[in-house]
Amino acid sequence: MDNNNYGSHRPRKRVSRKTLRRRQLTALFIIALIVLLFVILVANACSKNSKSGDGSKKAAATTTVTKITTTTDPAITTTTTTTTTPADPVNKSDFKLDKQSVYISVGETDTPMVQAYPDGTTEADERWSSGDKSIATVDEYGHITGMKPGVCYITLRSAADPDQEVMIKVTVRGDDTTNGTLTPQSNTAEAPAPPVHDDTEGLTYIDGILVANKSYSLPADFDPGLETICYTQFQALTSAAAKENLNIWLGSGYRSYHDQEIIYANYVKEDGKELADTYSARPGYSEHQTGLVIDVNTIDDAFGATPEAAWLAEHAHEYGFIIRYPYGKEAYTGYKYEPWHIRYVGSEVATKMYKNNQCLEEYLKIKSEYKE
Secondary structure (H helix, E strand, O other): OOOOOOOOOOOOOOOOHHHHHHHHHHHHHHHHHHHHHHHHHHHHHHHHHOOOOOOOOOOOOOOOOEEEOOOOOOOOOOOOOOOOOOOOOOOOOOOEEOOOEEEEOEOOEEOOOEEEOOOOOOHHHEEEEEOOOOOEEEOOOOOEEEOOOEEEEEEEEEOOOOOOEEEEEEEEOOOOOOOOOOOOOOOOOOOOOOOOOOOOOOOEEEOOEEOOOOOOOOOOOOOOOOOHHHHHHHHHHHHHHHOOOOOOOEEEOOOOHHHHHHHHHHHHHHHOHHHHOOOOOOOOOOHHHHOOEEEEOOOOHHHHHOHHHHHHHHHHHHHOEEEEEOOOOHHHHOOOOEEEEEEEOOHHHHHHHHHOOOOHHHHHOOOOOOOO
């Protein structure tokens, strides 16, 4: 018997070109799938870096109006005045109305009809407010009544989603108005100081400026709506930007105490209180409740890299606005940089702050810190 083991080394199996090609395609498919999953993860992570707002915890209202007076510089000298007609408010929400403008006489009533609601919003979620109740009032059903000649703005907001809001321009006919024409001040004229609410307890004014930050709160029932002068000057600002082919619009305006409660609670639930406090104000501490704040365009960090943001930083003061939370001033303001958040203070104060590269806390020599 032959005991030699001739089968100890088995011959290698040849792989056909077809099999090799199939394996290569499988490997490429697996690599592509891994890359796609990586891109999705990165996109989801980036989507959380664009939060904004003012938000907060309920504070006890004080019983007096506080006024502090310090020395200020001489008034700004101006030379010319231009007259512009503000455009109707731009509806950037999912509300659909049968009209964006209302023309009524004193004592007359008109009601814009809601034709479509944002997702998750019903008729029960309608929240109506007037920017100037002395000119026109509005009830919970949207019935607008003229009180005296003038122009103001009515806001419809969703209680289910406070970011969904639409503004209606209301013109009450009289000798003071002509087809809804207003006279905002141009960048060569002084924009007036905002109104002072002397009859409201619990507000803090310093040098005539209403203060709302982490150190100074607003009463829960303070409900001025978007101030008319703020919106009028914003229209002048957007008109000037449009002449340079720039598109600036109202992204968010007035928010009530209750609106801010919802917004802040959502951010705390998502990111925790400590992080939320860096970009959202607690209810009662929000500048949006002053009626003097507008968030322009998209509330997103990417806005800071746009030509509109650059123009706004250079020209907002000419129309009475400041960039409320400037870059590099986080230690003073208590909030992250928000290039979209502008606050109306009048051109005199705004120009001083612009020239001295100051935020509001630096200008007024105050702090912005919660007491906890």
